[in-house]
Amino acid sequence: MPYIAPSNLRFLLVRFQLKHILANPANIRSTFPSLPKNVPDAYEDIIQRIEKSEHKSIAFKVLSWVLLAKRVLNMRELQEALPVEDGMKTLIPETEMIHPRFIVQSCESLVIHDDDTQTVRLIHYTLSDFLHGECRSVLLSAVEIARTCLTYLGLDEFEVPCRQKELVKLRLETHRFADYAVRFCGVHAQGDAELDDDIQRLVLQISATAARMTSLLEIRKIERYYRYNWSRDICETPLHYASRHGLSTICKRLLNEE
Numbered sequence: 001m002p003y004i005a006p007s008n009l010r011f012l013l014v015r016f017q018l019k020h021i022l023a024n025p026a027n028i029r030s031t032f033p034s035l036p037k038n039v040p041d042a043y044e045d046i047i048q049r050i051e052k053s054e055h056k057s058i059a060f061k062v063l064s065w066v067l068l069a070k071r072v073l074n075m076r077e078l079q080e081a082l083p084v085e086d087g088m089k090t091l092i093p094e095t096e097m098i099h100p101r102f103i104v105q106s107c108e109s110l111v112i113h114d115d116d117t118q119t120v121r122l123i124h125y126t127l128s129d130f131l132h133g134e135c136r137s138v139l140l141s142a143v144e145i146a147r148t149c150l151t152y153l154g155l156d157e158f159e160v161p162c163r164q165k166e167l168v169k170l171r172l173e174t175h176r177f178a179d180y181a182v183r184f185c186g187v188h189a190q191g192d193a194e195l196d197d198d199i200q201r202l203v204l205q206i207s208a209t210a211a212r213m214t215s216l217l218e219i220r221k222i223e224r225y226y227r228y229n230w231s232r233d234i235c236e237t238p239l240h241y242a243s244r245h246g247l248s249t250i251c252k253r254l255l256n257e258e
Contacts, residue, residue: 012039012042012123012124019046019108019109039124039126040126040130043110043126043127043130043134044130044134046108046109046110047134047135047138049108050106050107050108051138053106053108055102055106058082058098058102058103058106059106059107059108060138060139060140061082061140062078062082062103062106062107062111062120063107063110063111063122063131063135063139064139064140064144064145065078065081065082065140065145066078066111066120066121066122067122067128067131067132067139068139068140068142068145069180069184070184070187070188071180071184072119072120072121073119073120073180074117074118074119074120074176075100075103075113075118075119075120076118076176076177077176077177077179077180078103078120079097079098079100079103080097080152080175080176080177081148081152081177081180082097082098082103083096083097083098084148084151084152085151086147086151086198087151088151088152088155089154089155089156090155090156090157091155091157091174091175100113103120104120109123110122110123110127111123141193142188142191142192142193143192143193143196143198143199145188145193146185146188146189146193146196146199147196147198147199147202148181149180149181149184149185149188149189150181150185150189150199150202150203150206151202152177152178152181153178153181153182153185153206153212153216154202154205154206155175157171157174157175158178158212158215158216159209159211159212159215160211160215161211161214161215161218161230161233162215162218162230163218163230163231164230165222165225165226168218168219168222168225169222171219172219172222178219179219182216182219182220183220185245186244186245186246186247187245187246189203189245189247190245190246190247194247194248194249194250195249200249200250200253203238203241203242203247203250204238204250206241207236207237207238207240207241207242208238210233210234210235210236211233213233213234213236213241214230214233214234217234217236218230238250238254239251239254239255242254
C-alpha cells in the first residue's frame with residue numbers, strides 16, 4: 001500500500017471512519033455518534049483500540065521503532081529488532097519471527113509495509129506529530145531503543161571478524177538489523193540514555209574486545225572494505241568507541257578511571 005499523500009488526508013479520515021464502524025459490526029448504527037470528526041480524533045480512536053488489544057505491547061513497539069528510527073527500517077530489520085531482550089546472545093530463528101502481516105495488523109492500519117521496497121512507514125506524516133505529542137507514555141524510551149541496538153551488537157555472532165567482504169555480506173544477510181545497529185546505536189545512546197547504568201555497561205562490554213570492535217567496523221566500512229587491512233584486529237579502545245559516537249559521559253568515566 002502506498003504512502004498517503006498530504007492532499008489525500010480527507011480520504012484517510014474516511015478510511016479510519018470505516019474502520020471505526022467495522023470494529024462494531026454487530027451494532028453498526030451505534031457507532032455513528034462516535035465517529036471521529038477529524039484525523040487526530042481518528043488517531044486517538046485507533047490508539048484506544050490498540051490499548052485494549054492483547055497485542056498492544058507489539059503494536060507500540062512497532063510504532064516506536066517506525067517513529068524513532070533514524071532512517072526508514074525495512075521489514076526484516078524490524079522483525080529482528082522486536083524480539084531482542086536483555087542478555088540475548090543469539091538471534092531467534094527466522095521461522096519464529098513475528099510475521100509481517102501480524103506486525104501491520106497489530107498497529108490497526110497506522111503503519112504500512114511496502115511490498116516492493118520492504119520498508120515500513122507510518123501511514124501519514126501527521127501521525128508522527130500525534131505520536132510525539134500524545135503517546136510518549138506508551139512508546140519505547142530512548143534507553144529502551146539504545147539498549148536494543150547495543151544488546152544486538154553483543155550477540156555471539158559478532159565475537160569474531162569475518163576478514164573477507166563476501167563473508168561480511170553473508171553475515172548481513174542473516175543479521176539484517178546489524179547495519180542499523182552499528183550505524184545508529186551511538187545516536188540513540190546519546191543524551192539522557194547515556195546516563196543509564198545499563199547503557200554504559202553495554203557500551204563498555206561491546207567495546208571491550210578488539211575482535212568484536214573489528215567485527216562491527218567491518219559492517220560499518222563495508223562499502224570501502226578494501227581500503228582497510230582486516231588481517232589483524234583494529235586497535236580501537238572503549239574510549240575511542242565512546243568518543244566516535246559522541247558519548248561524552250562515558251568518555252569522562254573512562255578518563256577518570258585511567
